Structures are given as structure tokens and as C-alpha cells.
Amino acid sequence: MSKLIRMDHTGHSTLAEWTPDDPVAVEAAIAxxxxxxxxxxxxxxxxGPGHAEHVRELPLDADLVIMRLPISGG
Amino acid sequence: MPTAEEILPEVAAVHWRARVDVxxxxxxxxxxxxxxxxxxxxxxxxxxxxxxxxxxxxxxxLACVAHAWIIxxxxxxxxxxxxxPRSRPTQDSSDDDDxxxxxxxxxGLLGDLVGHDARALHARTGLVxxxxxxxxxxxxxxxxxxxxxxxxxxxxxxxxxxxxxAGALPSGDRIAHLLLALRCDEQGFATVANLSFAGARWRLRxxxxxxxxxxxxxxxxxxxxTSSADx
Numbered sequence: 180m181s182k183l184i185r186m187d188h189t190g191h192s193t194l195a196e197w198t199p200d201d202p203v204a205v206e207a208a209i210a211x212x213x214x215x216x217x218x219x220x221x222x223x224x225x226x227g228p229g230h231a232e233h234v235r236e237l238p239l240d241a242d243l244v245i246m247r248l249p250i251s252g253g
Numbered sequence: 254m255p256t257a258e259e260i261l262p263e264v265a266a267v268h269w270r271a272r273v274d275v276x277x278x279x280x281x282x283x284x285x286x287x288x289x290x291x292x293x294x295x296x297x298x299x300x301x302x303x304x305x306x307x308x309x310x311x312x313x314x315l316a317c318v319a320h321a322w323i324i325x326x327x328x329x330x331x332x333x334x335x336x337x338p339r340s341r342p343t344q345d346s347s348d349d350d351d352x353x354x355x356x357x358x359x360x361g362l363l364g365d366l367v368g369h370d371a372r373a374l375h376a377r378t379g380l381v382x383x384x385x386x387x388x389x390x391x392x393x394x395x396x397x398x399x400x401x402x403x404x405x406x407x408x409x410x411x412x413x414x415x416x417x418x419a420g421a422l423p424s425g426d427r428i429a430h431l432l433l434a435l436r437c438d439e440q441g442f443a444t445v446a447n448l449s450f451a452g453a454r455w456r457l458r459x460x461x462x463x464x465x466x467x468x469x470x471x472x473x474x475x476x477x478x479t480s481s482a483d484x
Binding site (some may be wrong): 182184186187188189190219221223225228229230231232238245247248249250251252253 | 255259261262263266267276332336351354355356357358359362366367379383384385395397408409410411412413414415416421422423425426429430431433435437438442445446447
């Protein structure tokens with residue numbers, strides 16, 4: 180089961196869960212993903228130890244997709 | 254050369270900055286050393302000259318020496334401040350429960366992103382150790398320190414405060430934001446961040462909170478053993 184989460188004031192919220200063979204859940208996950216992108220969130224996927232990747236489309240085969248806010252120099 | 258997908262999206266907001274690499278770090282480190290020397294030498298020189306000209310000028314000479322000591326210490330303090338946890342507003346008890354629960358969840362997610370040793374170090378120090386290609390990073394809530402060679406580079410970087418949701422994030426999430434950005438594009442991360450201090454590790458260590466020094470020591474020992482192995 181893959182998961183789309185957003186880091187927020189609760190620690191993190193699960194926005195969608197899906198399996199690639201469930202088209203309804205996939206559709207819902209894609210909609211949730213796009214809604215977060217429109218709110219200014221960035222999507223990250225862990226791609227091995229010490230590596231993460233920025234993604235612009237929901238990777239359906241990823242176990243965990245994390246939505247984070249942009250960072251800036253302080 | 255990294256592809257567009259590998260470049261941190263936030264780099265676009267600072268497109269005029271040179272992308273940080275080893276040569277840039279070395280250059281920045283030397284500039285900071287030069288700045289420190291430029292602050293210390295004139296004051297020590299003035300103190301020496303005053304004592305040579307007129308020993309009764311001892312109080313003024315001592316003030317000069319104090320300046321020569323304080324100014325570099327203030328810079329090092331500014332560097333250490335990037336690792337300080339942000340202060341949290343006081344809350345009533347129900348808010349406290351929510352905040353503790355959010356804090357636990359955020360630390361749980363952070364724990365999933367790092368290994369056992371990093372989790373244990375975070376529990377002790379509130380900081381996460383992350384090896385990179387430029388050196389070893391110590392990541393806090395509102396900044397990160399890169400250990401590269403003999404120097405520590407202290408970067409002020411945090412979740413963009415212009416984002417409405419940024420203020421309410423628990424500490425684990427703040428660190429996770431920085432960690433994910435760092436893992437996505439280390440050079441881009443250092444480019445986006447503002448360098449607040451670069452100098453000898455021992456100078457930074459003296460200004461760090463005692464409970465946080467373990468993170469610096471762990472990062473240094475890893476770096477030193479890597480250097481020895483490379484040599």
C-alpha cells in the first residue's frame with residue numbers, strides 16, 4: 180500500500196493511500212497530489228539511503244510520497 | 254552536471270548565486286579566515302603598540318585585546334545559533350497535548366527517514382547527522398552545519414516563513430524538510446542557504462550548547478576517519 184503524506188502542524192497527515200491496481204484510489208491520490216502542488220507544496224520521494232528525489236507527478240510505484248514546504252535561507 | 258529533476262526547485266529563487274561546490278567552499282573558508290585575521294591583527298597590533306609607547310595605556314590596550322577576542326567569538330556564536338531550536342510560544346494544557354502529539358508524530362516520521370544511529374543522536378541532541386558528498390552535515394530545525402576539511406560552515410536555512418503553514422510545524426518536521434531538500438540536491442541546498450559563519454570546528458564547538466556538542470563530535474569523528482582512510 181502506497182501512501183501520500185503531508186508534513187503539517189499535526190506532525191503529518193495521510194492524504195491518500197493506494198495500490199496501483201485500484202484505479203479509484205489512484206485517481207483520488209493523483210487529485211490529492213495535484214491539490215497539494217497547487218497549494219505550493221513540493222513532493223519528495225526517498226530514492227535509497229541518503230537520497231531523495233523531487234517529483235512533479237505522483238509516482239504510483241513509490242511506497243511513500245512526502246509533501247513538504249519550500250525552504251529558504253534565513 | 255545535475256539534470257533539472259535533480260536540482261532543488263528553491264534554487265530558482267536565488268538564481269544569481271553561484272552553485273556551491275568544493276572550490277566555492279574553499280574560497281569562502283579562506284575569505285572567512287582572512288576576515289578573522291583582519292579583525293584580530295589590528296586590535297592586537299594596536300594593543301602592542303600602545304604598551305610599547307606608553308605602559309600607562311594598559312586599560313586601552315586591554316580593551317583592544319578584548320575586541321580582538323570578542324569579535325571572532327561573536328561570529329562563531331552566530332554560527333552556533335543556526336543549530337539552536339526555535340523558541341515555542343507558551344500554550345494552555347490542551348494545546349500542549351496537541352503539540353506533544355504532533356511532536357511525537359513528526360519525530361516518528363523523521364526517524365523513518367534516518368538510520369538507527371542518527372535516531373539515537375537526534376534523541377540526545379535534537380540534531381540529525383547526514384553524510385554528504387561535500388562533507389558531513391549536522392541538521393537542526395533552522396539551519397545546518399557542514400563539516401568540510403578542518404572548517405565548519407554554518408548555514409541558516411529553514412522552512413520558508415512566508416508559507417502560512419510554516420509557523421506551526423513541529424521540530425521533527427522542520428528537520429525533515431531540510432533533510433529531504435539536502436538529500437535531493439546537496440549543492441543546491443548549500444546554495445539556497447545563507448552562510449552565517451565559516452571557521453575552525455573548535456571555534457564553533459565552544460559556542461554550541463553542551464548537549465549539542467555530541468553531534469559535532471560524531472560528525473567530526475566520521476569525517477576524520479574518512480580523511481584518514483582516504484590518506
